[in-house]
Amino acid sequence: MNVTRRQFFKVCAGGLATSSAVALGFSVDNALAEVREFKLTGSSETRNTCPYCSVACGLIMYSMGDKAKNAEPSIFHIEGDPDHPVNRGTLCPKGAGLVDFIHSPDRLKYPEYRAPGASEWKRISWDEAFTRAARLMKDDRDKNFITKNSDGATVNRWLTTGFLAASASSNESGYITHKVVRSTGILAFDNQARV
Amino acid sequence: MTNHWVDIKNANVIIVMGGNAAEAHPCGFKWVTEAKAHNKATFIVIDPRFTRSASVADLYAPLRTGTDIAFLGGVINYLLSNDKIQHEYVKAYTNAPFIVKEGYEFEDGLFSGYEAAKHMYDKSTWAYEIGPDGYAKVDPTLTHPRSVFQLLKKHYSRYTPDAVSNICGTPKDTFLKVCEIIATTSVPDRTLTFMYALGWTQHTVGSQMIRTAAMVQLLLGNVGMAGGGVNALRGHSNIQGLTDLGLLSNLLPGYLTLPGDKETDYNAYISARAFKPLRPGQLDYWQNYAKFHVSLMKAWFGKAATKENKWCFNWLPKLDKVYDVLQVFELMHQGKMNGYFCQGFNPLGSIPNKAKLIAAFSKLKYMVVIDPLATETSCFWENHGEYNDVKTSEIQTEVIRLPSTCFAEENGSLTNSGRWLQWHYRGAPPPGDAKPDADIIAGIYLKLRELYQKEGGAFPDSILNLTWNYDIPHAPSPEELAKEYNGKALADLTDPKDKSKVILKKGLQLDGFAQLQDDGSTSCGCWIFSGSWTEKGNMMARRDNYDPSGLGNTLNWAFSWPANRRILYNRASCDPSGKPWDPKRRLIWWDGAKWTGVDVPDFKPDVPPGNPMSPFIMQPEGVGRLFALDKMAEGPFPEHYEPFETPIDTNPLHPKVVNNPAARVFKDDRAAFGTSKDFPYAATTYRVTEHFHFWTKHTRIASILQPEQFVEIGVELAKEKGIKDGDWVKVWSNRGFIKAKAVVTKRLKPLQVNGKTVNHVGIPIHWGFKGLAKNGYLANTLTPFVGDANTQTPEFKSFLVNIEKA
């Protein structure tokens, strides 16, 4: 019976003993708090310009890897360029979320083709894409090109195919686009300046 | 922008009208808050909606959508009748003293020369009276009854505060308060800046709205001043650059223009563009047109462009009319187009009347889409239930979709609103097999050239002879292309004053457009960009943000066209004697030998003050135009015309001429306009700050911040219609309907207009049937297919709808 009593004591005093031990300072401590590891250490920086509105904020893009041959860079963070005279490091909500544009699930990755009446895209190669586009252009141009107007003046225009140019592609892309489009005689040429 | 973003901080009064800079351009808007905080600036917002810009404004004035000319016309009237103009500036730097030709008239809403059948004007009477010396006549006293000044006064005398309030719905006292604040900047040491965007351009009278603001600025002497100007806040990152590069139906790079059908003679083509000075001693810079043009043709066609073949003049297509988007989609809708390319552009969301666009696309034989994202346009043939209810199997259009890189994956330059060309660098490879736009264009071109080489065909010359001397033909580098548009010497260039002195050796990059020649010895792909990549290297990549004057002109940061100039017309910041109007804001000054300063002088550097040469050197008369001559389609003075869908059915100023008489409207589209009987509410479309156009709905963060389509209506209208916050509503126009959540707000108040209560319905764009955000209707389902008379920009900002709880 005594034994039982002792056992009983053990049980009911166990908790107290532990807390007393703690009270005496035998505390089981976690590691002390530290802040999150600074995530940009070691990443590569690239200067860029925000592709949205025409304030043209300066960006610093941070990518994985140190640009070594075997490291495939992937941009994981973007923030404002503090040296930029206009934005001085700031970014608007769109700009601050740019990294999600680069990695949007809706980014196109491969040339695709939709046949007349089809309900699906079909992946094609670049060569197939260029060949098909050029063939369609040439057939239409050869058929509908206007060399002279009704007054007999040389007009050299192609009116049955149009080209809508970008609003955010670079000057260099825009320049070469203009050069090529005009060389074909296209007049139905416009960009986002209006809308 | 005549000025640039940072310069806004120098303003004393800032007006955001026809735009919503805080939401659409938040980081540029910081210079408004800077001006307020450090320049004690007063900030005014004039808008149908109490926007996020208005939330930090000192004064908000509501107005009915589409009535900005009435408002600003009222401001002109206030300034003139209260003598709050900067006299010296107006007299010396505007065409106020010029005498207008006899025969010019304005009556009952029409200017002289209207041809009703053609919906066009014969503009011959909108001209100066030319004296026997061949120059325009002027009256420095401004009292001649046909002086621009007197005509201006007469024209705007009708825009009384009461008339303004009656048309715009702006309370009269609020309007007068705005006028008083604007008038404070008529002194030489205070400036006003206007910041506008598509809230002005997307009207049938959009260009004239902007003109009215420019006229206010000329009267106040604020053009060319630090903290002044008329500042277009362009919507897309490089729409300035792509416009500069002339990617438009009627343009060539650098605002050169394509020849028209009748311009068969090269010399006539040039001389029609190299205007003769209209006043003695003017610089009239467009006289150099031939130099720009020939250098362009040399850049494009190289050795094939010779003096003998008029620099390939006939290789350029000639315009029979302007093929802007509205015209093109009209033709496409008529089945007259077979192919269409969309490069980084989502017209299905961006051009009015979605139903018409779907029908038009379905008639194409082929469509090629070049884009980083899966746009609605590329998927126009996909059925997405109520959001895009099409019969896929019946659409016979072939679609080729080509993945392009985004900003982060390529080198290159973008031109911002302030005309800065800034270079950026590739940070990572593109996803999958995506290619840069230039490579895609090259790929298509090289295949096409190959086909023409093999098979021959219609007029192959221009395609076969296009200069293509890139190191890797299928992947022209941005660096090569930039050097090409900057231009280079094709022969040794000599000093015009001393022919024996070579100033630039053959093959070297040009220092700027001043070196261009019309004899084929220079090539330059875009004259206004010349100076961006010189022998010193890539000027667009410069990163020195030193700002010695504190005015924000960081001349060693990137490159600003033209000639690295930051503030256009800056000669007008000094009085005729060469003294800065405001000593605290000196941009340039005469140092005894030449013009110098904290900006690149917008003037001939060695012409001293006192010379008759005036500051607006691109104009034949050398001064700013209060009277626009024949440059505008609907009149030399802006006049208030109602939107094509007006909630008041009349024009209180002239009931017989309600809308813009010169706007181009296609027949079928006119039938698709609604009237206030069926569609009583004034609607306007716009962006919200969380999203960028139709792009960011593809990004997670932006989709989190504003996930679902909504429309905004005022508390009063909501009450009338029994609509509560968050209810589904149906909004419809004569062209279609959308369904969206209702945001009921105190920020849209009913306005009293011409004896009628007008409620607005606000329709943000941004949603569609593709993307991460909740699917929605393309807002342009509702919008009318009618555009500005000058630019053909669609009238997205003013139309009529009805609304009910769904």
Added chain:
Amino acid sequence: MKNDPKKLLRYTPSERANHWLTAILFFLAALSGLSFFEPLYYPLTMLFAGGVWTRIIHPFLGVAMLISFAVMYAHFRQFNVMTPSDREWLSHVREMAGGDDRNMPEAGKFNGGQKLLFWLMTISMALLLLSGIVIWRAYFSPLFPLWLIRFSAVVHAAFGAIMIGLLLFHIYAAIWTKESIEAMLYGRVRRAWAKQHHPAWFREITGGGK
């Protein structure tokens, strides 16, 4: 013989099982609960595989204890009705504690002190349950306003502490009163014990004889 049939049956096997189940659950709930109350006791969470598990299981232990207690309550409520004699007993409790039971009125199955304890525990249990639900973050807290959560946190802590106090007293009383623990462990008590501590009950059971 622990189960000597001559001894008096004080607690049935099911009553004993019920009591000890409640007791064990109480200990677990109290030890886990204490660890959230005061940092000194936080290491008690080690008994429950760490803080997170302690947080997860504490409310379930509480609910289990409550159910077990509810059974006990249903069973013992009838024996714990306060009578005037119990009040008399309570008024003499100081003498009792001093070891002098001469003036104590005769106790029934339970004396006044035990009955009072029973009701105090019942009240505490009820309040612990109500307040515990309000602060049960994983399932219920979001349903309640912040002020109520704060109030309940105080109530829960207070009655948790009171409950532990009551139980400490209960345990000590059992230790102090010899053979009580055996009674709850094995169910039967010596008649002498019954007559000593619960004379009225003794008479009721035995009819007054041996």
Added chain:
Amino acid sequence: MALQSLDITRRSATSTQPPDRRKTQEVVKLIDVSKCIGCKACQAACMEWNDTRDVIGANHGVLDNPMDLTAASWTVMRYSEVETDRGLEWLIRKDGCMHCSDPGCLKACPAPGAIVQYSNGIVDFHEESCIGCGYCIAGCPFNIPRLSKKDSKVYKCTLCSDRVAVGLEPACAKTCPTGAIVFGTKEDMYHHAEGRISDLKSRGFAKAGIYDAPGVGGTHVMYVLQHADKPELYHGLVKDPDISPLVSLWKGVAKPLVTMAFGAGILGAVMHYVTKGPNEVSEEIEKEFKDEK
């Protein structure tokens, strides 16, 4: 040992003094509501920097979205359309952790080290020590911490403690397009706020002022308000916040008192036992029932 571990002034559920060797400058994020355009750049930058992404929700008839703070949205803009004597005002306030000098969350937290306060004033949650009890939610005077349904840990603004630790400003402060959010030492921020307040007063906001919550010992996120006399106009910003007296009672005085009471009770019992002896069956009765033994 990392730099920060010696910078701790307070640590949750710890009765002893944590290592507090280093003193760093007290930092403050000052939010000038009068400059805020409600663009949500701070929300975007917060998610981007901290690699959190909230769910894509729905529109609820207002521009606010997400509608409330969550475990993934550590800051949200709150929009209030109020009519004042100036007419319609659209007051837009960035809501999030105020980083109190006397943090109610830390006081309430039972898990040692789950909440710490650095000497620069930042109050930071350490989710690896968090047990998910939600006491901090009850402890916070501003209703800020949010429990994740997924991992049962609480989350809130860290004031970008990781950025501040390496000498950078928080992501929201850096990104803010109009400079409505500025970051610096507490002293500098007071100075900045004074300038803003005098500008606002010159524009007719007679009651413009600073919001620094003396009830919680001041905060490390302060507001400049146009109507400092009526903070409740700003989507119910708490007027005169303090740690609830209930929380102070619960996690303050009650703790030692109860422990002492337990100790006293146990000690009393022992004393009673050894002085009074056990309560046994009397000799008399034992004799009567002799046969039982």
